[in-house]
Amino acid sequence: MTEQQSPPEQMATGEGAGEQGGNYKITIYELENFQGKRCELTEELPNIIEKDLEKVGSIQVEAGPWLGFERQGYAGEQFVLEKGDYPRWDSWSNSHNSDSLMSIRPLQIDSPDHKIHLFENVGYTGRKMEIVDDDVPSLWAHGFQDRVASVRALNGT
Numbered sequence: 001m002t003e004q005q006s007p008p009e010q011m012a013t014g015e016g017a018g019e020q021g022g023n024y025k026i027t028i029y030e031l032e033n034f035q036g037k038r039c040e041l042t043e044e045l046p047n048i049i050e051k052d053l054e055k056v057g058s059i060q061v062e063a064g065p066w067l068g069f070e071r072q073g074y075a076g077e078q079f080v081l082e083k084g085d086y087p088r089w090d091s092w093s094n095s096h097n098s099d100s101l102m103s104i105r106p107l108q109i110d111s112p113d114h115k116i117h118l119f120e121n122v123g124y125t126g127r128k129m130e131i132v133d134d135d136v137p138s139l140w141a142h143g144f145q146d147r148v149a150s151v152r153a154l155n156g157t
Helices: 008-013
Strands: 025-031 035-041 058-063 066-071 075-081 084-086 103-106 115-121 125-132 150-155
Touching: none
Parallel strands: none
Antiparallel strands: 025 035, 025 058, 058 084, 066 075, 066 103, 115 125, 115 150
8 A cells, every 4th residue: 555645734734634624633542441541643653662652452533544553663464543432452453463553643645536456466466457436346347256466556545
């Protein structure tokens, strides 16, 4: 997934945010069900340990969207966090491999238009399907069944 970073002025004013004219705001809690140490964020945090938290147990997104990562430095599995409450890790992740969220940043919406390429094989090889501006409710109709192995987002979020 590619993201176009917005200038800091846009982030501060909320321009380009998921909500028209809204700011990015999220509260992370060390324990489940919004308990324990908490930290309010309005900008990226590459390592939650910087805020004296050992882990993230629950999350409240006031304005977003946000992108959480299972490892420090925006690495590992990604979790899209939209406005709402996430009382424990399995409410933002369906991963059975990891129950951690160690870095987080606002998800920049770079364009209302989108373009994405789906590939049949890993490494962006094999048959390719381009999706532009429309939802595709069924990949089966396009001959992809369960064969999409890599994805390249060219524009949009």
